[in-house]
Every structure is written in C-alpha cells, then in structure tokens.
Amino acid sequence: MNRQNDVLIRCHGVTKQYRKGNNLVTPLESLDLDVPRGDFLALMGPSGSGKTTLLNLLSGIDQPTSGSIEMDGVKVHALNRRELAAWRAHHVGYIFQLYHLVPVLTAFENVELPLLLDDMPRRERQERVEAALSLVGLSDRMHHFPRELSGGQEQRVAIARALVADPPLLVADEPTGDLDRQAADAILGLLHELANGQGKTIVMVTHDPKAAEAAARLLHLEKGRLLEAVS
C-alpha cells in the first residue's frame, strides 16, 4: 500500500470562521493536514489555538468555512446535517474530557447507544458491548450507573462507547484532563493499545505533555496554524 492510499483523513486549505458579536473570529486558517491510517496524533497548543475546532472538523461535528476534509474518500465538508449524523455514527468515536456519559443509563446501555443506530440483533449487540467493556477492563461494572463509577472508570466506559461500533477514527478531547495521574496513565496506555494493537487512528487534543508523549506524532497549533510537526 502506498502512502497516498494509506491516508485516512486529508484536510486541504481548511479555514473556520465565525462571528462573535461584531468580530469575525478565525480559529483555523488555511490548514493542510494528512492523517495516516493507524496514526496516533496528539494536538497541542495554547487555549484558543484551534485544537478543539480542528478536532470538531475532523470528526464531522462542525464544518469548515472553506477548504476540504476527506475521510476514506468521503467529502465530509460537503455532507449536510443529516448525512453528517449518519456518517459520524459509523466512522467516528468520541472521547470527551468530562466523559459525557448519559447519567440515567448503565455502563452497558451507554456503550450500547452507537449500536442502536444499526439494525443489529440484540444478541450481537450484547456480545459487542461486552467485548468493548472487557477491552477497557470493566466487565464487572457493566450494570453500574455512571454515578457509581470513578472518573477513570467513567472514561473507560466512554472509550468503550467510542470504539464499540468499530469506527476507523477515534477523537479524544483532553481525555485525561479530569483524571489523576494514575488513572490518566491507564487511559493513555489504553489509547496506545488501541492504536498499536487494534490499528485505530486516534487524534487527541491535550495540554498534558505526558499525554502527548504517548502519541506517535505531535502537532502544535498556534493562532489557527500548524506550526510544527514532530515525529
């Protein structure tokens, strides 16, 4: 497989602008970026540098003002709201800093949510949810509600939810930002394993240099531009 075919995400000339009061804000400007399949990419930069904006664009949560984003040949920037929702369901798994689990659903039910978007038999859903929870080491907590779990455990459930539908891309926005060092290291180890062992492509925004060390590649963003790329 050549390099051209190995690219999962291709961004070209991506600019994002929005109005805030009377001001035109440009969090990202003319950004070019290729993310190879299986890459574990960390994005660092000061607050307001456009990290989360880039993550939102890569994952189809937001759309660029101009430029193009392609993933596996799909022109993500050209999809409408409904198409984006369907695309996200099959191509992207999210990991948020504050986990964003649904509090009234158990760990099992939270992880099952993405699978409800497919016509999947209940038995198969159950097997996949159990496998995902087993992968993150929470088989014994699957019927617990989020309030009954620690922060690290909640983040593991969020990771299981992100990968249960087997999307090619996982995006993580400060996944260790709300965890103590020990729990953070465990989560980073898990992400590392998903990238290296499972071949997932991971794009992670972080402020934590230690978290960035876990990634295979590190990019710095400042004022909406990629400044530096370190392999």
Added chain:
Amino acid sequence: MMKLLPFSYAVRNLYRDRTRLLQTLGGGALVVFLVMGAYALNDGMRETLRASGSPDNIILLGAGSEESMQRSEVSEQAAGIAEAGVAGVYARLGTRAVSPEIIHMAQLRMPGGVEARGLVRGVTPRALLVHDDVAVLQGDVPGPGEVMVGRLAWKRFGVPPADLVPGARIGFDDAELTVAGIFTAPGTVLESEIWMDINDLRTLAQRDTVSAVVLRLDGGEPEDVELFTRQRLDLELSAIGEKEYYDKLASFYAPVRTMTWITAALIAAAAVFGGLNTLYAAFAARVRETATLQAIGFRPAAVFFSFMQESLMTSLLGALIGAIAAVVLLADRIVYLSAGTFRLSFGPETLFAGMAAGILLGVIGSIPPSIRCLKPSLPQALRD
C-alpha cells in the same frame, strides 16, 4: 428510518428530578380534573334541560313571558278554555291532560330551622298526566296543606335527605305544610322542586293568576295550539313547545358554561406555563448530554421524540390521576343552579375530553423547551 433513543432513556429521565416530576404531574392532574369537571357540568346541565322538556307538551304562557314561567301570568280561566278549545289533547280515563301550574320562587323554612329559597310548583292532580316522567317514590300526591318534594330537593335546600321525608314539616310564610310524599323525575329539573296544591300556593303567593298551562298533545299539532292562542287574543297567551322552552333555558345558561370553560382554560394555561418553565429548566440542564447523543449519531429529531415521550408520559400519568380524582370526587355530584339541580355526568366523552387535554398539555408543554435545548450548534452545546 430514523433510529430512536431507547424508551428506557425517556422513562428514567422522569425520575431525574422528583420535584419537577411532582410539579408536572400535579399540573397535569389539575388541568384534567378541571376539564372533566367543566365537561361533566356542561354535559349534565345540557342533558337535564334536554330531558326536562317533552316533545308532546305545549306550554301556554302569558304573551311576552315566553322565556320565563316564573314571570308569566295566565288567567285562571285559560286552562278550562284551552281544554275545551284545543283538539287532540291526550286524555286518560276521560281526564284531559291540561295542567294549570303556578311556578313560584319561595323562601321556605326547612325542618331544623334552615331557611332557603327554592322553586315551588303549584299543581292539580292533572300535573301527573302532562309530566309523565314524574313518579311518586314514597307517600302520596299532596292534598291541601301538604307538599310533595322532589328526590333532590334536599340538595337544593341544603338539608340532609332525612329532613325531607313524609311527615316532615315545612314552613311557608305563616303556614306549616306537611311532606306527603317524595317524587322522582329522573334526569330532569323537576327533581329539585317542591310541589303543592295549586290553591294553597295561590293563597300563599297571593296571586289570582297561574303561571302557565301545560297541555299534552295526542294527535293534535302544535299549530292547533298556536291557532287557539290567536283565536283567543283576549287571554293574551303565547304557546311554546316544552322542549323549545328548556332549550331556550339552556341557551340562557350559555354564559355560565362559557365561564366554566374560561376558568378551566385559564388554569390550564397557567399549568402549561408552569410546565414549560419546569421543562425549560429540565431540558436546559441536558444540552450537553443531548449534544453528545447527536455526536454519537442520533438525529435531533430522535432527541426531540424522546423529549416528547417523556413529556407525554408525565402528562398522561397526571391526566390519569386527574381523571381518577374527578371520577372519585365529582361523579354523581349534584350541582344546583336556579334552573334546577344537575347531576355531574361522566361518560366516555368526558374521559376523552380529559385525556385529550392531558395529551395537548404534554405536546404543547414539551415543544418550546425541546427546541431551545436542541438549538445550540453541536460544538457550542458540547462545550457548555
């Protein structure tokens, strides 16, 4: 096909804030209770007034008093003249169904000293020929110095039923009258009246006229009676069908019915605003959560549908509580208005009206908060 959120999500969200749940349930229950009460009152009033008029009966009233028997004055001779002059009047055992009657609003002293105003009807034995739904339940028809009380008169006069039984004494001015019997006239306004001998009432009310003459036709046409009134202009009579009379009486009470509905609607509006307020707060606290669900791939419509399920479940549960409360507390309750007593009637339509109000409350109450919750863009909602 759109993929929906699990039903358990909507169900469990109900318990997230028990205070909110109780508020919404209470509001829904109150609205349904009031709607069913208003509906039952209107229904009871309409049915009672409808049942009170017989299609075979024609009332002769004083010209110009067609809307009120109480205000009407008809010559004492009119009954005898009508009996001889109108063809096709029902007769039983040679007695023709022509009933002169005095309708008088009187202040009466009940046993135990309670004083209350109520409708007294002065009648002759012929009254039973024209009011064929009247049946004597207990005792006998009244003779001189006696009265016969309607089955629901106790309610009208505010005394216990046991105070108005045969043998009881009722004061009317200086006279003391004995209850001779109790009559029933199911579903009509007559049941709240007190009947007495027409001559006694004429004396006590100091009248030399009667209020009306009621004729029961058998083969005769209302036009014949109409013709009679035009031939005997000297009697100054006007003929009106008994059914038409009570229909007019029902329309007289239209403002009362309207007020009942307006009151129910105002309270319902207050409940909708209260419900909106609670749902705004409840849904606003879930902006990030619903954004997460959308980020996973659920469409905003699926989230909206789940909110709708949640709101409808609460309002329907409230409606059920309200409906049960209405049936337990209001069913068969008797309400008094000057036209008579009405029994609150709870039929399938009443239940339907209540449930429809509950559903409407749930739908209207959930739309604006849902829209507001889903309005922020996904990046903004995930950040909040």
